[in-house]
Amino acid sequence: MRERPSTAAAAKVAPLAGSLAIFRREMLILRSRGKKVLLSMAVSPTLYLVAFGLGVGKGMRVDGHTYLEFLIPGLVAMGTMNQAFGIAGEINIARFYWKIFEEFQAAPISDLAYVVGEVLAGMAKAVMSVFIIVLLATLFGVQLAFYHPLFIAGVLLNAFVFASLAVLAAMLVKSHADQAMLFNFIITPMAFLGGTFFPVDRMPSWVQVLLQALPLTHASYLIRSGAYGRSASALPLVLLLVIGLVFFFLAHRSVCRARD
Amino acid sequence: MIVIAGLTKKYGDLQALAGVDLQVDRGELFALLGPNGAGKTTMVRIMTGLTRRDGGTVLLGGLDIAAQPAAAKRQVGLVPQVVNLDTELTVYQNLDLHGRFFFMPAADRRARIAELLAYVELGDRAATPVKQLSGGMKRRLLIVRAMMHRPGILFMDEPTVGLDAAIRRRIWSIIRRIQGEGTTIFLTTHYIEEAEYLAGRVAFIDRGRIVTVDRPDRLVQRMGAWAVDYLVDNELRTECFPDREAARQAAAAVAGRVTIRRVNLEDAFLALTGRKVAGEA
Incomplete structure (x- = not known):
C-alpha cells in the first residue's frame, strides 16, 4: 500500500480536532437513530403538558401567569437536564458494552478534549430538547420570551452543569445498574423538586433551603425569568457556572483516572 | 522498535506482569503466546496506553508511552480482542472517525478509506451499517481501522478469536500482507497454529513472566x-x-x-x- 506522510503536523494545528471528533461521533449516532430520538424527547413533555398543564393545572394561576405558562419553562429546565445527563448512558454503553471508550483512549486525543467533546454533545442534545418543547408550547398556544438572553443562558448553563455531571457519573459508575440508580436517586427527585412543577417559594422555609441546594432550582428560576421577560439576580448565573466548572473539573479528573 | 524492560502490573493481589523484558525489531511479526490470564492482554493494554503500568518502561520507536503518550500513540495501531466498532454507524463513518481521532486531514482520510476498504475487499460496503456485517467482515474492518492512520507498529490482541477456520486463514493472509509492507506487528494469541504460521519469533508468557523467546521452528526443534x-x-x-x-x-x-x-x-x-x-x- 502507498504510504503518506505523518499527520503529526495536522495535530498541532487542530487543538480542538479531538473534541470535535468526539462530538461528531455522538451526533452521528444521534442522526442514525433519527426520528426515534426526537420522538422520545417529545413524549414526556407532551404527557406533562396534557396531564398537568391541561388537566391538574387548568384554571390555576401562578405569579400572574397561567399554569401552562409556568410549567413550560420548568419543562425546559427538566428536559435540558434529562437530555444533558442522558449522555452518561451513551458513554456507559460505549464504555462497558461496546468497549468503544478504548478506541478514544488508544488515540492521541487528550482527556480534556474527550470531556469537552462529550459535554458539547450532551449540551447539543439538551438544546434539541428545548426546540421540541418550544414547538410543543406553540402547539399548545403558549408564547413566551424564548429568545430572551436569560432563557438562553439558563438553558446553556443547565446543560453544561448536567452534561459535565454526566461525564463524571459515567466514569465513576461500574455498571449500567449503577447508572440507573444514579438517575433514580439524583435526577428524578431533582426533576420534580427543582422548581419545575411548583414555585419553590410556596414551600415551607426549611424545604426551600434544601431546594436551593439543587442546581435545577436555579436553572428553573433563570429560564422562567427569561421566558417571562423579567430580569433576574446574577447569583443563579454565577452559581450554575461555578457548579458546572466544578463538575467539569471533576469529570476531567475522572476520565484521567479511568485508565486502570 | 518496541523495547520493554522490567514491566510490572498488579491488580489487587494478582501479579499480572512480573518484570517483563522484550525487544521487537522493526518490521518483525512477533507473537506472544500464552493461556488465558497469562498477561497477554495486560501487556498490550499497557503498550497502547489503555492501562497504567506499575513499573518498568515501554518504548515505542524510542518514545515512552507513559511520558509522551500522544506522540507514541500516533505510531501505534490497536486491533483489540473485542470488536469495538460503532455498530450503528457505517463502515465509512467508523474509519472516518478513527482518522479524525488521529487528526488526519479530510482529503487524506477519504483517500485512505478507499484504499483500505479495497485492501480488505470491503469496497462495496462503505455505506453499510456495521451491524449488518458478518463476523469476519467486522474483524477485517477492525484491522484496517487500526491501520487507518498508518501506524508503524500494529498491536493485535487475539485477532482471530472466535472465528471459524476459513475466516481465520483469511485474516492471517491479511496480517502477513501488512507485515510484508514493513509494519511491525505484535500479536497475542492462544492459538498454537496461529503463532506457528505467522510469527517470526514467539515469546511464551505464563503467569506474567516471559518463559522463553525464539523462532517457532527452533522452539519446536528443541522438543x-x-x-x-x-x-x-x-x-x-x-x-x-x-x-x-x-x-x-x-x-x-x-x-x-x-x-x-x-x-x-x-x-x-x-x-x-x-x-x-x-x-x-
Missing part, C-alpha cells in the same frame, strides 16, 4: 520432531522423539489409544511451563 500422545488413567501424556521411527517404537509399547503427530509449540510450552496453552486452532 524433537515427533510426539506420541497416550492416555494414562484418563490423563493425556505426551512424549517427544527426534524421529518418526523412535516415536513409532514408543507408541507400540503403549497399550490403548495412541496418536503419533508432529511436535508443535504446545509441546514446547508444556515442557517449559508445565501447562497447556488453552484452545486449539
Whole structure:
C-alpha cells in the first residue's frame, strides 16, 4: 500500500480536532437513530403538558401567569437536564458494552478534549430538547420570551452543569445498574423538586433551603425569568457556572483516572 | 522498535506482569503466546496506553508511552480482542472517525478509506451499517481501522478469536500482507497454529513472566520432531522423539489409544511451563 506522510503536523494545528471528533461521533449516532430520538424527547413533555398543564393545572394561576405558562419553562429546565445527563448512558454503553471508550483512549486525543467533546454533545442534545418543547408550547398556544438572553443562558448553563455531571457519573459508575440508580436517586427527585412543577417559594422555609441546594432550582428560576421577560439576580448565573466548572473539573479528573 | 524492560502490573493481589523484558525489531511479526490470564492482554493494554503500568518502561520507536503518550500513540495501531466498532454507524463513518481521532486531514482520510476498504475487499460496503456485517467482515474492518492512520507498529490482541477456520486463514493472509509492507506487528494469541504460521519469533508468557523467546521452528526443534500422545488413567501424556521411527517404537509399547503427530509449540510450552496453552486452532 502507498504510504503518506505523518499527520503529526495536522495535530498541532487542530487543538480542538479531538473534541470535535468526539462530538461528531455522538451526533452521528444521534442522526442514525433519527426520528426515534426526537420522538422520545417529545413524549414526556407532551404527557406533562396534557396531564398537568391541561388537566391538574387548568384554571390555576401562578405569579400572574397561567399554569401552562409556568410549567413550560420548568419543562425546559427538566428536559435540558434529562437530555444533558442522558449522555452518561451513551458513554456507559460505549464504555462497558461496546468497549468503544478504548478506541478514544488508544488515540492521541487528550482527556480534556474527550470531556469537552462529550459535554458539547450532551449540551447539543439538551438544546434539541428545548426546540421540541418550544414547538410543543406553540402547539399548545403558549408564547413566551424564548429568545430572551436569560432563557438562553439558563438553558446553556443547565446543560453544561448536567452534561459535565454526566461525564463524571459515567466514569465513576461500574455498571449500567449503577447508572440507573444514579438517575433514580439524583435526577428524578431533582426533576420534580427543582422548581419545575411548583414555585419553590410556596414551600415551607426549611424545604426551600434544601431546594436551593439543587442546581435545577436555579436553572428553573433563570429560564422562567427569561421566558417571562423579567430580569433576574446574577447569583443563579454565577452559581450554575461555578457548579458546572466544578463538575467539569471533576469529570476531567475522572476520565484521567479511568485508565486502570 | 518496541523495547520493554522490567514491566510490572498488579491488580489487587494478582501479579499480572512480573518484570517483563522484550525487544521487537522493526518490521518483525512477533507473537506472544500464552493461556488465558497469562498477561497477554495486560501487556498490550499497557503498550497502547489503555492501562497504567506499575513499573518498568515501554518504548515505542524510542518514545515512552507513559511520558509522551500522544506522540507514541500516533505510531501505534490497536486491533483489540473485542470488536469495538460503532455498530450503528457505517463502515465509512467508523474509519472516518478513527482518522479524525488521529487528526488526519479530510482529503487524506477519504483517500485512505478507499484504499483500505479495497485492501480488505470491503469496497462495496462503505455505506453499510456495521451491524449488518458478518463476523469476519467486522474483524477485517477492525484491522484496517487500526491501520487507518498508518501506524508503524500494529498491536493485535487475539485477532482471530472466535472465528471459524476459513475466516481465520483469511485474516492471517491479511496480517502477513501488512507485515510484508514493513509494519511491525505484535500479536497475542492462544492459538498454537496461529503463532506457528505467522510469527517470526514467539515469546511464551505464563503467569506474567516471559518463559522463553525464539523462532517457532527452533522452539519446536528443541522438543524433537515427533510426539506420541497416550492416555494414562484418563490423563493425556505426551512424549517427544527426534524421529518418526523412535516415536513409532514408543507408541507400540503403549497399550490403548495412541496418536503419533508432529511436535508443535504446545509441546514446547508444556515442557517449559508445565501447562497447556488453552484452545486449539
